[in-house]
Amino acid sequence: MIATLAFASLLRHRARTALAILGVAVSAAMLLDMVMLSSGMRESFRSLLLSQGFQLRLSPKGTLPFDTEATIRSADSIVAIIRARPAVAAVSPVLGGQLHFPLAASMVNATALGVEPSVQGDYELVEGRNPSAPEELVANDALLRALGRAVGDTIHAASGYDPQLRSLSGQRVLRIVGRVRFIYLALDQRAAALPIGTLRAMNGPQSEGRASLAMVRLRPGADVERERAALQRSLRTVTVISTSEALKQVDERLSYFRQLAVILGAVSLTVGFLLVTTLVTVSVNERIGEISVMRAIGVHRWRVVAQILVESTMIMLVAAPAGLALGLVTARWLNSILARFPGLPERIDFFLFQPSAAWTALGLLALSGILAGVYPSWRGASLPIATTLRQEAVG
Amino acid sequence: MSAIVEARGLVREYRMGDEIVPALRGVSLTVDPGEYVAIVGPSGCGKSTLLNLLGVIDRPTSGELSIAGERVDRLSDGRATEFRLRRIGFVFQRFYLMPALTARENVELPLAEAGMAGTERRDRALELLDYVGLRRRERHRPSQLSGGEQQRVAIARALANRPALLLADEPTGELDARTGAEMIGLFQRLNTDGTTIVVVTHDEGLARAAERVVHMRDGEIVG
Numbered sequence: 001m002i003a004t005l006a007f008a009s010l011l012r013h014r015a016r017t018a019l020a021i022l023g024v025a026v027s028a029a030m031l032l033d034m035v036m037l038s039s040g041m042r043e044s045f046r047s048l049l050l051s052q053g054f055q056l057r058l059s060p061k062g063t064l065p066f067d068t069e070a071t072i073r074s075a076d077s078i079v080a081i082i083r084a085r086p087a088v089a090a091v092s093p094v095l096g097g098q099l100h101f102p103l104a105a106s107m108v109n110a111t112a113l114g115v116e117p118s119v120q121g122d123y124e125l126v127e128g129r130n131p132s133a134p135e136e137l138v139a140n141d142a143l144l145r146a147l148g149r150a151v152g153d154t155i156h157a158a159s160g161y162d163p164q165l166r167s168l169s170g171q172r173v174l175r176i177v178g179r180v181r182f183i184y185l186a187l188d189q190r191a192a193a194l195p196i197g198t199l200r201a202m203n204g205p206q207s208e209g210r211a212s213l214a215m216v217r218l219r220p221g222a223d224v225e226r227e228r229a230a231l232q233r234s235l236r237t238v239t240v241i242s243t244s245e246a247l248k249q250v251d252e253r254l255s256y257f258r259q260l261a262v263i264l265g266a267v268s269l270t271v272g273f274l275l276v277t278t279l280v281t282v283s284v285n286e287r288i289g290e291i292s293v294m295r296a297i298g299v300h301r302w303r304v305v306a307q308i309l310v311e312s313t314m315i316m317l318v319a320a321p322a323g324l325a326l327g328l329v330t331a332r333w334l335n336s337i338l339a340r341f342p343g344l345p346e347r348i349d350f351f352l353f354q355p356s357a358a359w360t361a362l363g364l365l366a367l368s369g370i371l372a373g374v375y376p377s378w379r380g381a382s383l384p385i386a387t388t389l390r391q392e393a394v395g
Numbered sequence: 396m397s398a399i400v401e402a403r404g405l406v407r408e409y410r411m412g413d414e415i416v417p418a419l420r421g422v423s424l425t426v427d428p429g430e431y432v433a434i435v436g437p438s439g440c441g442k443s444t445l446l447n448l449l450g451v452i453d454r455p456t457s458g459e460l461s462i463a464g465e466r467v468d469r470l471s472d473g474r475a476t477e478f479r480l481r482r483i484g485f486v487f488q489r490f491y492l493m494p495a496l497t498a499r500e501n502v503e504l505p506l507a508e509a510g511m512a513g514t515e516r517r518d519r520a521l522e523l524l525d526y527v528g529l530r531r532r533e534r535h536r537p538s539q540l541s542g543g544e545q546q547r548v549a550i551a552r553a554l555a556n557r558p559a560l561l562l563a564d565e566p567t568g569e570l571d572a573r574t575g576a577e578m579i580g581l582f583q584r585l586n587t588d589g590t591t592i593v594v595v596t597h598d599e600g601l602a603r604a605a606e607r608v609v610h611m612r613d614g615e616i617v618g
Binding site: 008 | 443
């Protein structure tokens, strides 16, 4: 009977109820987006870091991977030490640099990654094969487009370029053997990967034995944090960070994002809450005679409260699915805009949908629906019956 | 047989700013089981206030009130609500049916509140609608019923939990003469069937139909 009365009360002013539901749906959409935003980037980074199965990363002492141009000295011997550890399954050294491709009328520049192709975790092969000889490279679509080349072509490349003298250094003729997608680079960032030895040789003696980063994949069942601590103790010239450490760093850098998301989410929830409170309060004010009669004929106070709470919760729960659907659509749209932010990895999602985000948003909406009914239900249940009926009779 | 209503020295005062306005000045009234009492008097004489006290929707400032053998002048809100549900039937001048519910659902409302199961509740509601001659209108909403029909549904609702006392506040006030006369007949039939009725009215016809007429003036019973 409570649900029937609550439902009927909402249907009495259909247009008003529909508009309120629409308003709450918009605020629910915003809420979901903010819940997704607050955790999305972190989760997205996490899955990105774990996507190739490397749990540890070594970078020059005091730096984060690729945060500076600093490189690890004696990287080859460090890699050999790590590979000798029983818990280690694979180590992938990476040297970052630049490649310059002189064309007939212009110069194309690109990010270069020197890798060990057999254990690399920086790209996924889309077409062709991995480099198997020193004079081979793989490139992404952005670079191939800029060069006007395809898999199988050869290209003239240099690791250094002096714009004043217009002179190139570290020149090679390389063969493009694969088209790849780089995991940690931006979609439109021109990039190529080639054997680390080739890039070192092109760079000259200053790169001999160096690497910007080494990624470590542990054997199944290995204790990541224990291994990280052991490596850190034995290797004094590098910083060893685990995925969870890296995520902490990401968390610190994203804290402003999260605060913004929390504030905007709270604002959305408050708007929805006030909208429902207003609607239900207006509805209760219109029905004070009915409510007093219900009380007069023996309907208990708690049942009046329950009916009004059901009304406010119904509005929230009807609006929530529509709002969540709208939130997913807007999240995709906003994600496509933010994905164009320069320098961000292609695979980073700002608004990552997770069922927990939807449940969180739904829970908050249901709770706010119940709370939105508290004031009007208190008002309805505490009406003085005789006085209200007398005023209604006079009115 | 003990009285259904025993009121002794009922006083009801209202505070209007700094002023205290007396609405009842020591009313004593006894109503026996099966009696049909009409309370009449000019507007503002306190008859509706007295009815509200008898209906346990208001409390006296002082005095004692027992209904069906139970002291009701100091009941808590919860117990007063339960008492109204089980022992009092209310009929209002403006019918006050729930517009969203059908005639049958309106009659079922106090039955549901009393915890009666669905099928039994439905049967009881239909029995009462039959009694007031509206069985065929069970699925109609109040807006689809005439004033007289709405008042008959309200009477069926008031009788739902077999109350010890039926209270009616100007039950013919919103009805035309012919429908009002039908209503007077219905009240007489209710009384003949054993229902104790106290009605507040300006309607001379309705008052004449009562066994006893109580006259009020300035918050007191004068005859």
